[in-house]
Amino acid sequence: MSNASAQAGSLVSIPHLLARNVAKYGDKAAYREKEFGIWQSWNWAESADEIRAIALGFLELGVSKGDFVAIIGRNRPALYWSMVATQMVGAIPVPLYQDAVAEEMSYVLEHCGARFVIVGDQEQVDKVIEVQETVKGIDHIIYHDRRGMRKYDHSKMNALADIQATGRAAHDRFDAELEKRWTSLGYDDICVMLYTSGTTGRPKGVVLSNRNIIETSKNSSEFDHLRADDEILAYLPMAWVGDFIFSIGQAYWTAFCVNCPESQDTMMTDLREIGPTYYFAPPRVFETQLTNVMIRMEDAGRIKKWMFNKGMSVARKIGPDLLDGKSAGLVDRIKYGLGNLFVYGPLKNTLGFSKVRVGYTAGEAIGPEIFDFYRSLGINLKQLYGQTEASVFITQQPDGQVRSDTVGVPSPDVEIKIADNGEVFYRSPGVFVEYYKNADSTASTKDAEGWVATGDAGFIEEGTGHLRIIDRAKDVGKMANGLLFAPKYVENKLKFYSNILEAVVFGSDQDYCTAFINIDLTAVGNWAERNNIAYGSYQELAGHSRVLDMIQSHVEEINTSVAQDDMLSGCQIHRFLVLHKELDADDGEMTRTRKVRRRIVEEKYSDLITALYDGSKTVSTVTEVTYEDGRKGAIKATLEIRDARTVPSAQKMAAE
Amino acid sequence: MRERCPLLRRWLQNDGFGFEYFGNTEIGVLDMKDTYEPYVTDDGRQIGNVLMEMKNITLRFGGVVAIKDISFDIREGEIRAIIGPNGAGKSSMLNVISGFYHPQEGEVWFRGEKRKLMKPFEVANQGVARTFQNIALFEGMSVLDNVMTGRLTHMKTNIFQQALWWGKAEKEETENREAVEKIIDFLEIQAIRKTPVGRLPYGLKKRVELARALAAEPKLLLLDEPMAGMNVEEKEDMSRYILDVNDEFGTTVALIEHDMGVVMDLSDRVVVMDYGKKIGDGTPDEVRNNQAVIDAYLGVAHD
Numbered sequence: 031m032s033n034a035s036a037q038a039g040s041l042v043s044i045p046h047l048l049a050r051n052v053a054k055y056g057d058k059a060a061y062r063e064k065e066f067g068i069w070q071s072w073n074w075a076e077s078a079d080e081i082r083a084i085a086l087g088f089l090e091l092g093v094s095k096g097d098f099v100a101i102i103g104r105n106r107p108a109l110y111w112s113m114v115a116t117q118m119v120g121a122i123p124v125p126l127y128q129d130a131v132a133e134e135m136s137y138v139l140e141h142c143g144a145r146f147v148i149v150g151d152q153e154q155v156d157k158v159i160e161v162q163e164t165v166k167g168i169d170h171i172i173y174h175d176r177r178g179m180r181k182y183d184h185s186k187m188n189a190l191a192d193i194q195a196t197g198r199a200a201h202d203r204f205d206a207e208l209e210k211r212w213t214s215l216g217y218d219d220i221c222v223m224l225y226t227s228g229t230t231g232r233p234k235g236v237v238l239s240n241r242n243i244i245e246t247s248k249n250s251s252e253f254d255h256l257r258a259d260d261e262i263l264a265y266l267p268m269a270w271v272g273d274f275i276f277s278i279g280q281a282y283w284t285a286f287c288v289n290c291p292e293s294q295d296t297m298m299t300d301l302r303e304i305g306p307t308y309y310f311a312p313p314r315v316f317e318t319q320l321t322n323v324m325i326r327m328e329d330a331g332r333i334k335k336w337m338f339n340k341g342m343s344v345a346r347k348i349g350p351d352l353l354d355g356k357s358a359g360l361v362d363r364i365k366y367g368l369g370n371l372f373v374y375g376p377l378k379n380t381l382g383f384s385k386v387r388v389g390y391t392a393g394e395a396i397g398p399e400i401f402d403f404y405r406s407l408g409i410n411l412k413q414l415y416g417q418t419e420a421s422v423f424i425t426q427q428p429d430g431q432v433r434s435d436t437v438g439v440p441s442p443d444v445e446i447k448i449a450d451n452g453e454v455f456y457r458s459p460g461v462f463v464e465y466y467k468n469a470d471s472t473a474s475t476k477d478a479e480g481w482v483a484t485g486d487a488g489f490i491e492e493g494t495g496h497l498r499i500i501d502r503a504k505d506v507g508k509m510a511n512g513l514l515f516a517p518k519y520v521e522n523k524l525k526f527y528s529n530i531l532e533a534v535v536f537g538s539d540q541d542y543c544t545a546f547i548n549i550d551l552t553a554v555g556n557w558a559e560r561n562n563i564a565y566g567s568y569q570e571l572a573g574h575s576r577v578l579d580m581i582q583s584h585v586e587e588i589n590t591s592v593a594q595d596d597m598l599s600g601c602q603i604h605r606f607l608v609l610h611k612e613l614d615a616d617d618g619e620m621t622r623t624r625k626v627r628r629r630i631v632e633e634k635y636s637d638l639i640t641a642l643y644d645g646s647k648t649v650s651t652v653t654e655v656t657y658e659d660g661r662k663g664a665i666k667a668t669l670e671i672r673d674a675r676t677v678p679s680a681q682k683m684a685a686e
Numbered sequence: 687m688r689e690r691c692p693l694l695r696r697w698l699q700n701d702g703f704g705f706e707y708f709g710n711t712e713i714g715v716l717d718m719k720d721t722y723e724p725y726v727t728d729d730g731r732q733i734g735n736v737l738m739e740m741k742n743i744t745l746r747f748g749g750v751v752a753i754k755d756i757s758f759d760i761r762e763g764e765i766r767a768i769i770g771p772n773g774a775g776k777s778s779m780l781n782v783i784s785g786f787y788h789p790q791e792g793e794v795w796f797r798g799e800k801r802k803l804m805k806p807f808e809v810a811n812q813g814v815a816r817t818f819q820n821i822a823l824f825e826g827m828s829v830l831d832n833v834m835t836g837r838l839t840h841m842k843t844n845i846f847q848q849a850l851w852w853g854k855a856e857k858e859e860t861e862n863r864e865a866v867e868k869i870i871d872f873l874e875i876q877a878i879r880k881t882p883v884g885r886l887p888y889g890l891k892k893r894v895e896l897a898r899a900l901a902a903e904p905k906l907l908l909l910d911e912p913m914a915g916m917n918v919e920e921k922e923d924m925s926r927y928i929l930d931v932n933d934e935f936g937t938t939v940a941l942i943e944h945d946m947g948v949v950m951d952l953s954d955r956v957v958v959m960d961y962g963k964k965i966g967d968g969t970p971d972e973v974r975n976n977q978a979v980i981d982a983y984l985g986v987a988h989d
Contacts, residue, residue: 065871066864066867066868066870066871067863067867067870067876067879068867177872177930177934178930178933178934180933180934181729181730181933292876293874293876293877295876295877296876296877299877299880
């Protein structure tokens, strides 16, 4: 222990870790990226050389200590290098969501007062130029991909490669200064600033120190025994804290290799080619993959289908047990071995999961069927619970104690307490320094003793010590009859059906609960095809009476299961409608990380909610939509409202 | 009175007689385009000397005169459109340019030389590539293989060397694959690289066809209705790619298109044909104010 902390003592920043990796793992692959159809790779020594060149170029440009440097683009080694180079010159990297529109970007760029912006391509340059009309602080734009950039005014703009070339040429002048800058970085200096996606209100800039990032990376790497020969695929937004921890924090701590896909669309192919050993994906990705597998199995030949069903029934029975290291009968083991040879092995290979040693999912609750499916194949998929403010990790599931309904035990060095109203609080070395320029929010989130409010309501399960999350604390309310109202709990149950993509439940201060449902076009579309149901558009399919019948049966099933729970039996859904459009981040109905913005949905569709409660059978509405290029349009629709059968709660039945 | 192209009519009525007709700035530009001096367009592209010149082309199929005594030129670096109502002879014209048809009269000059009687592949070797109105890809082959066929004019090894795939043939394929990958990247079709073309939707097939034509690194790119049958979004994408190709590689483009909005936005100069005759030639603005063009599209009133 003392050894470890002594080691950590000298490794006080990401540039320090980089220097150690070059010394210790110099010729081991650090970054790979598929470009022009071929995986290009850079070892730690080469990466350090590239980073250094960028840093020298920054000094030549006049980047000062404490400047904010915004980074916008898809996951590419050059952008990761830019982040580390930014840290080397004592500036602070601020990665932004690349799919944000200019308007969203301008708030963040203004708030942090970024002097320099590093972007991936022309699309992002155009957005930043638009932002510059209102935000005046941006001195210089640096872009990576030269395509289409020839005719832009370059008086305040450069290609990243040119910055590197200038840096290399000027190294005599700046070597000493650069050395001074990065060696003087301290453990409590700012490592990175990340903007939270903000389910409510404006995004907040979370300031994380080197201590936060490095301690967390160290603890979590040790928790899962990550090794230098691990491989990850970096495909989640760079602005998200998880990507920063996985692709920079843990990658630099353990010196594993970060692989960047060729483009967003090729992610699945690249996943298969790389075969990562350490993998993270939000539940939605696992859901989509499972839906695709199931759809393809529906279309498969009879023999294949038989093999798949037979294999999966064996896997469901003993797969999770084998993964947890529990004993299983010899016959079952042989069956599982055969299944692995003919079904699970090839399937895992197709999905790109052949080599996954540690897999995580987080962000939302994952359906038990989905979770068990992957675990029964022998993929060590686990759950974690985290926040930007905690540098990700609050709780995670240790190997052998994995369940779909908990989020695990507190991560190393993390303390947890539950407040009287059920809200979860934590304290850890990963706890953020502050919200940038927002002392009020900092004070209301983090108290003097360092306890941070998560905003989530939950409880610690007796016996196992696992944390279970029910809902957002502020969304948990009371219904008019005094029963507990926890919308997320019901929504998650609904979303576990592959036909339902998204659900929003209402009922706070009302007599009963109602819901909006979004159908999953892939699953329902395939179902429609198989049942000879013709449809011309999303809207038409969503309003089809047989689709409504199907959704109604799902709603009634969950009503039965919700009724089992004494505390939450009031949350059964009495009336629902299927929305005529998908909830979309471009319309502000969801965050960029695809979480529903409840209040905005409530405001926007208030006419529909009224109809849900006034007993009408149909409702006509006009909805404004925003296209990807920012133009607006409107969709008109008449929606049918259905009544769902509800079940008296277990408690009441006992009383009667 | 006859009406043959409602799209153009609408466009003519909307802003066909706009104020720019009287503006003097337009005239300055026109003057420049009438000379044969190289010049730079408003958006910064370099337009050079004449690349191809058609001199008094007449094409007959038996007694039918498809093209009647037409002359026009295509200048290096420009986007040149050929428009006209159905049956005006546009596709025939494109086929003459690509060497598929041989006109009975007239001369085709390419890069300062008069073209002798040539087979289409010889024309292709000269640096002319094209796409087709009805997609002509190899449906059973992958996107990558389809685009690779566009490199055929750049391959020197013979069929036996390629079959053995040894020494020079291997090296050659690697080089050509590199060029193809750059185009795949440029047109953003990485995700379908290994997908058989038959499985792709129409819009993507069109893009693959463009990729194959580009793979030949043509001096002159001929596009036969690149946007036919596309929705608005696909049209926008395709327009963007055509502009990017022209801008990034400096490829000269000659295209036939029905969508007037697209033609007028994309092209530097437009040739208008009707019944095999040329009835207009000039910048989009000139053409849209040309009385003969308006008559051809809107018809002439009997009064």
